[in-house]
Amino acid sequence: MPRPDQRHIPKEPIETPFTLFLWGAEKFARRKAILAAFTSNPIFSKKDIVLPSLARKDAWTRSALQARELIRLKLTHNWSHTQFLDAVRETDNFLPVQPQFRIFLSNLERQASDEQKAEWIPKAERFEIFGSYAQTELGHGSNVRGIETTATFDREADEFVIDSPTLSSTKYWIGATGVWATHSLVVARLIIDGKEYGNHLFFTQIRDLDTQRLMPGVEIYELGPKAFQGMLGTDNGAMQFHHVRVPRSQMLARNAQVLQDGTYVKPKNELHSYGSMVTVRAIMAECTGWDLLKPVAVAYHYTSYRKQFKKAPSQAAETTVIDYASVQHRLIPLLAQATALVLVGQRIKQAYDDYSSANIRTGDFSQLEDFHLQTVGAKVYSTEITAHGIETCRIMCGGHGYHALAGFGRMYGNAVNALTYEGDNYVIGKQVPRAILKHWRNKTESSLPTLSYLSKLRNRNSLSPPKLTAQSDWLRPEVQRWALEERLVSLVSQHIADTEAGHDTSYSSHALTMAHGDMVYWNGFEALLRDLEKRRPKPAFTEAVRALFDVFSLSVLQKPHHATLATALPLSSVQRGLLRQAERSAIEALASEHLEEIMTAYGFTEYEMDSALARAEKEPYEALFEEGGKGSEMSGNRMEHLFGMMVDTRRMWRRIEEEKAGRPKL
Amino acid sequence: MPRPDQRHIPKEPIETPFTLFLWGAEKFARRKAILAAFTSNPIFSKKDIVLPSLARKDAWTRSALQARELIRLKLTHNWSHTQFLDAVRETDNFLPVQPQFRIFLSNLERQASDEQKAEWIPKAERFEIFGSYAQTELGHGSNVRGIETTATFDREADEFVIDSPTLSSTKYWIGATGVWATHSLVVARLIIDGKEYGNHLFFTQIRDLDTQRLMPGVEIYELGPKAFQGMLGTDNGAMQFHHVRVPRSQMLARNAQVLQDGTYVKPKNELHSYGSMVTVRAIMAECTGWDLLKPVAVAYHYTSYRKQFKKAPSQAAETTVIDYASVQHRLIPLLAQATALVLVGQRIKQAYDDYSSANIRTGDFSQLEDFHLQTVGAKVYSTEITAHGIETCRIMCGGHGYHALAGFGRMYGNAVNALTYEGDNYVIGKQVPRAILKHWRNKTESSLPTLSYLSKLRNRNSLSPPKLTAQSDWLRPEVQRWALEERLVSLVSQHIADTEAGHDTSYSSHALTMAHGDMVYWNGFEALLRDLEKRRPKPAFTEAVRALFDVFSLSVLQKPHHATLATALPLSSVQRGLLRQAERSAIEALASEHLEEIMTAYGFTEYEMDSALARAEKEPYEALFEEGGKGSEMSGNRMEHLFGMMVDTRRMWRRIEEEKAGRPKL
Structure with missing residues (x-):
């Protein structure tokens, strides 16, 4: 049983208003059904197997058998395509059926004629063809x-x-x-x-x-x-x-x-050819935040358990490591950023789905270019944060994070290819500055809400900065927006100058793409928080969402994704000092007042986290010892077929000495 | 055979004066002997096996047999302990014999009595005990x-x-x-x-x-x-x-x-207890730069081969990707930083070895605390740069970098635990600011040369900044030193203020540790370059080393390891613009004038790089197709025992429909 100092880890999803807000009601319902099916089915068991120890072809064989079983589940229970794709993502490894709906059928829907669809789509839907x-x-x-x-x-x-x-x-x-x-x-x-x-x-x-x-x-x-x-x-x-x-x-x-x-x-x-990549990138924008939330949850549970050193020598017990700034300043910004990725990513995906289903009927492609730009930006932004974030979670768990059964290695290995697939981030990311430049030159920035800051560039000195003389000023949306826009304006004007000077901007423009992403996600998150605060009665979890928003906003300014972003924001040293304090206060406030509430609302089950550091009924040390030690296929006498070789190796020196002395071999 | 546009990849080490400078003559000689032994011995073959596909216990078994063979080689040829340890590092996986000298015997030497040594050390040296x-x-x-x-x-x-x-x-x-x-x-x-x-x-x-x-x-x-x-x-x-x-x-x-x-x-x-960790960290300081140079070399070869898009539409052929700023601005700073890690790390290790062998005899521990501090700082600094750097190399190779046979995954997996072992970097890194604070308070900074900048903090306004009005000023050592010291002074004064205010500095002090590392490695590299420039006749490779030094210095200022470092250096926007231009020019100059010379001097063999992207006699695409495709244990009909299951799965829909319709099962 968990000790009192260990955070509760649920065995199945628990529904609360906050949970439904974070997950979305539909996704939550799908998740509940999938977990009910998977956790009762030995084919999907994650616990009784040490997957990273297997030969690769055996690991794939297990996935192929899971794919077969998932097809059975879908056909039997009439699961939707989305539910099926969500289910693939609940496995530990992806499955060979993933492309069936994600990219095979979605392309048929967009690019096949009605006649072709009538013939092929039913076959694909019932898995008569793979x-x-x-x-x-x-x-x-x-x-x-x-x-x-x-x-x-x-x-x-x-x-x-x-x-x-x-x-x-x-x-x-x-x-x-x-x-x-x-x-x-x-x-x-x-x-x-x-x-x-x-x-x-x-x-x-x-x-x-x-x-x-x-x-x-x-x-x-x-x-x-x-x-x-x-x-x-x-x-x-x-x-x-x-x-x-x-x-x-x-x-x-x-x-x-x-x-x-x-x-x-x-x-x-000609735009129809964008469709395939836009669809997959929209899915990625929605998914990657969840890829980051799981390691954040594992790190949260483990750092709430692990104790090391004492903050003050007078303390009786060692300090729980989550109480150190070194953990909080890594974990809490990731939690806030992952939340932004999930909440705003859901909306990008939803808007594209709505548009896309209408567009297949009408043949109207007028908005596709905008969605293309949005999803490219979201793909680059979300995968960068997620990839670095998963590793940060592993590292903040210290040495034990390197154990394969801690799960971070699997999470990283399965998520990090996203930096280079569906377009290398440095290559496809260039489309964002290219679009900015185009709208700047054509003076069409008003056609895209996220480019409104370009008008500031036209009238550089017309806008006075907001009042910014106290730490609390940094919590005001107009100050945050001003700072994010100032940074963008400075990067864009640098980008224009570089382009005009004929410099190769393929490296430097990546920082601009990330700063643009900060702005897009900040806008989305801020709008969502405003809606929430207008609700009557105001939901009990509103303050927790505000705390996440504060940390998100201040962390992307104080610890930006690229060092060049830090210098692009011209602040006085007093203003910078206030920002530093404001971010620290926001992190501390979230940690002490809302962290448990938020993590409980996400409520990842042990099946979802799949980590020896986060078991429902076992402490991390127990799990590391039993699963990582006793469970090893090399433990005990399981390698005894090599014992003779090792004993003989320890006697080799004598034979070699005798050989050197010219005596005959034994 | 390699195409003309592919860089030459040697099959065995080639000796040139530049090579000897980079490797050190002794290390180069060891390397040559090890490679000669390994590449002619099938037990150490890396090519005829797809290691990441194996079950883990089979991969370990191979390593255990390599360990046995390596013991035989050492005993037969009287290899030194250092040569033995270097040999372990030339394998693809580490070996169970690694701790024998790295930490078992070195502790016996430092902590066992003469009597105990006489009994145990010979047994350990001849592997009579493991x-x-x-x-x-x-x-x-x-x-x-x-x-x-x-x-x-x-x-x-x-x-x-x-x-x-x-x-x-x-x-x-x-x-x-x-x-x-x-x-x-x-x-x-x-x-x-x-x-x-x-x-x-x-x-x-x-x-x-x-x-x-x-x-x-x-x-x-x-x-x-x-x-x-x-x-x-x-x-x-x-x-x-x-x-x-x-x-x-x-x-x-x-x-x-x-x-x-x-x-x-x-x-x-009491200081003797430091010894064990100081020794291992000194070894790490020397090794990790090489861990970064190998992926840099692979990325260099692959990006010199791969072509994608055109820089200008008028071009006939696509552009080789190494010609893009997006590759150069990632690859070249890593090459320069890895070089600094290797050259300065060698000197830290050498100084400690000299001290340590004397110290065992004399029992004089007076300098151990300094070495402790130096090696802790070097361990944190070098492992951070190396870990992020390896992933950066993978990512700049695009999608193919994610293939296991590209080798980046193996390099990362084997190197990245260094962030958390021998002390979590965030935890042990705190010893650097702690020492800074101690010397600041005791006014003893003059006892440690690397802390000389603290005197600037005492007389904040006494020193006027150097002239800094042209891009070329940034190449002057006194300007670089001024900037690195200014940054440190600002971070130290922040750290003192935070500490006095009672803030938990466990997060923020990490940036200070990295800035301190920049200063230490800059000092070391600069001294080394000065020595080189004094040699008569001046070696032909001096300009290449200077180019590396320029990129190292400017990149750690322009793209610092933490965003907070960027804002800690108070520059005017003109000075910052000059820095940006100076760094760009330094990168472009190295890329166009010295890159091939430097990579040839490092001269990693195909055995050392062990990557499908860098074969001596095969283009990357050939290797990816043959080794990654034809070589897969799941290719062709090798999975045919599952074919029936897949065929049957495609017929499942009919059975389920019949079941639903109430008809009996087939």
């Missing part, structure tokens, strides 16, 4: 225009011939394609009569449905292990096509078509 | 005074009784103890007649030499997997003692003794 999405190549990632795979129209046969002309055109990193998928949406350059028409999508069968063997002309290898044992449940594939033929009817034809005579009917709007 | 060092407990790491294991003197039996009274007293993380070691130096609280005498070391047999089975009363478990698949070759152990008896003669007796009648003879100097 899908993947093949875009990235060995030689080209973010630069999709560089894709080399070709689809050449053969008029006689009424077919396309898909081909990989070079090694660098090998499709690479294709999720669920190494072993699992039977069909792939292949991105290839359409060629008709020697003329190029750019990238299009081809619905391509890659494995036989009855045997799982490769189709003729399709050469696939599983990609091998990923860094940090990441994504053990995903069989990424390397795939080459050797003159593979697909019927003309299998080019996705919602936007562009090829007629029987080879006539190319071009799409009404 | 050693480990058992200090950390589940409940106590950095706070060694909190250690709970007891060694109670039994006068009748003339023995100590070693006992683990609580779960939290379990020795934990003990390297090479889960399976391998036969003897351990156990840190335990000495108790005689109910009176406590603090921690002492006990030479304790834990396994039978002839059977490898545990000794009576010793309970050991192997610890299980580490985060990121780190240190696969080390069997860390959890160890409990149940009234284990060791003869009185096995308490290490160089400094303190227990006489037969129970009289405690206390050590002449």
Whole structure:
């Protein structure tokens, strides 16, 4: 049983008004159903297995069997696609079924004609076919225009011939394609009569449905292990096509078509090609905050348990480490930032979903560029904070955070690829400054609310700074907004100068993208807090949300994501001192008044945290000793087949000495 | 064969004057011998195995067999301890023999009596016994005074009784103890007649030499997997003692003794207990720079190969990614910082070794406190830069950096525990500000050269700032020193104010420790460059070293390790703009004029880099396709035992529909 000084860890989700606010009512209901199904099903057990000790193919096999069981659950209980995707994320490893809805079916919905949809979507929904999405190549990632795979129209046969002309055109990193998928949406350059028409999508069968063997002309290898044992449940594939033929009817034809005579009917709007990446990045914007909250929760539980040294020599007992500033100043800002990612990310995703479902019907792409920009910014911003944040959580737990069963390694390995997939952050992040520059030059900043600060740049001296003479001034929204905008204005004007001077801004603009993200998330969080404070009766948890908002705002100013952001904000040393004090006070206030309330409201179960440092009925030291020690496959005499070798090694010196002395070998 | 646009990757070390300068002549000679032995020996092959795919116990088994072979090599060729330790670091995983010299034998040398040494050291040197060092407990790491294991003197039996009274007293993380070691130096609280005498070391047999089975009363478990698949070759152990008896003669007796009648003879100097950690941290200070240089080298080779997008639309071919500022501004500062870590770290280690070997003879501990401070600072500084740096290298390689065979995951997993082991950086780092404060208060800063800036704090306005009106001024040593000192002075004065106000400085002082590190390494690097420039004839590589020094100096000012460091340096916006330009120019100059020369001088072989992105005779894409694809244990039909399950899963929907319709199951 937990000791009195250990925070309560629930075995199942507990519903409170604050919980529903943080999770959203629908997500909370899905989560409850998923956890009920998973924790009662031995196939999804996380406890009776030391996953990082397994051979990779055994870990994948377990994930494949979980995928099968999840399909059964979905079909039996009519789970929605969203519930299914949420369920994949409750596993410890991802599953080969993840691409089925996340990217295979979502692309069919956006890019297939009604006729094609009628044929393929039911099959995909009931898992009669296993899908993947093949875009990235060995030689080209973010630069999709560089894709080399070709689809050449053969008029006689009424077919396309898909081909990989070079090694660098090998499709690479294709999720669920190494072993699992039977069909792939292949991105290839359409060629008709020697003329190029750019990238299009081809619905391509890659494995036989009855045997799982490769189709003729399709050469696939599983990609091998990923860094940090990441994504053990995903069989990424390397795939080459050797003159593979697909019927003309299998080019996705919602936007562009090829007629029987080879006539190319071009799409009404080129923007549709953004859709696939926008969708995935919108999902990422919503998810990554949760990827950070779990390690924050584990670190919270462990640092509330661990004691080390004494703050004052007169203390009887050692100090619980969460009471040190060194823990609080790392943990609490991450909690506040993760909350901003989750709450604002949900709204970005929701707005895009609303727009997207209407847009598929109407064919109106007018807002897609804005959503593209929003989701690119959110993807870069949220994945940077999350990646660094998970490691910060591990490190603040000291040495025991390095134990695989603490879970931080798994969380990091599964989350951190997000910095480079769906676009390298340094590359795709450039789209934010590019858009800023475009609107600045066209004087169209008023068309995008998040760019309103550009008007300040036009009238640099017209606005007087707000009163800023006391620590409490830093809690006023107009002061925070002023500071965030001042910083942006200074970075933008630097960016304009650099661009005009012909400098390569690919490095420096990343800081601008992050500062823009601070502004976007601050705006979203602030609006949400204002709404909450207007509610009557005012919810009991309003003060806790305000405390999170205060820490979020002040931490992104006081400990910005890049050092260059710190100097971009021109403050007097007095103002800077006040900011420093205000941030410290906000962190201390949250820690002493709201931390337990907030963590209880998030209420991660032991199944969700999946960490020896956060078990419901075991102290961390017990769990580390029993699961990490007694549970090791190398403990006791389990390695005794090597004992003789070790004994013999200790006798080697005598043989070598005798050899050197010229005596015969034993 | 490499294409012309691919940088040359050597198969064996090449000796040039610049190489000898960077590596040091002795280290280079050791390296050459080790690589010759390893690359011709199949036991040490890194290529014919996909290590991250193995079950953990199989990976450890391979390391244990490598350990055996390395013992044979050492004994046969009379390798020095240093050469042996260097050899362990050339493997991909560490080995269970690492603690033998690194911490087992070095402690015997420092803490055993002459008589004890005569008995134990030869056995340890010839591996007749396998050693480990058992200090950390589940409940106590950095706070060694909190250690709970007891060694109670039994006068009748003339023995100590070693006992683990609580779960939290379990020795934990003990390297090479889960399976391998036969003897351990156990840190335990000495108790005689109910009176406590603090921690002492006990030479304790834990396994039978002839059977490898545990000794009576010793309970050991192997610890299980580490985060990121780190240190696969080390069997860390959890160890409990149940009234284990060791003869009185096995308490290490160089400094303190227990006489037969129970009289405690206390050590002449308490400082000796620092020794063990100082030694290991000195080794770390020297090693971690190399841990960073290898991923820098891999990233250099890959980004010199990879092409993506065009800088200008008019270009014929895509731009090689190393030509983008986004790569250069990450890679080049890391190269310069890693060089500083290596060159200055070598000198710290050398100075400590010289002192230490004399000190064992003379018993003079007068300088130990200084070395303690120096090595603590170096450990914190070098491990922080290295850990973040390795990940930065992975990320700048884009998606392919996430492939396990790119090697960054392994490098990170094996290096990053250094942030928390041998003392959590946030905890041990506090010793630097503590020492600063002590010398400030005692007005003794002149006793330590690296604290000379404190005198500026006493006469804040007495020194006028140097001329700083042109970009080139930032290249003058006196300007750089002024800036580093100004920053430190401002942080120290903040730290004094916080301390006097009673604030918990455990978070904020970390930035001060890093700023202090910048100063220490800048001083060391600058002195070294001055020596080099005085040599006649001036070596041809002097300009390259100066370019590295320029980038090092300007990057730690312009992109400091913590955002708070940026604001601690009070510069006018013009001065800041000049710094920004000076850093950019220094990076561009190094990239265009010296980068290839420097990387060639480091000259890591393909064996050392061990990355699919840096093979001598294969392009990265070829290696990713062949090793990462064809080489996967899940490729082709190797998973065909699961094919039937997948085929059946695709037919599940029909059964479930039939069930729902009330029809009998098939």
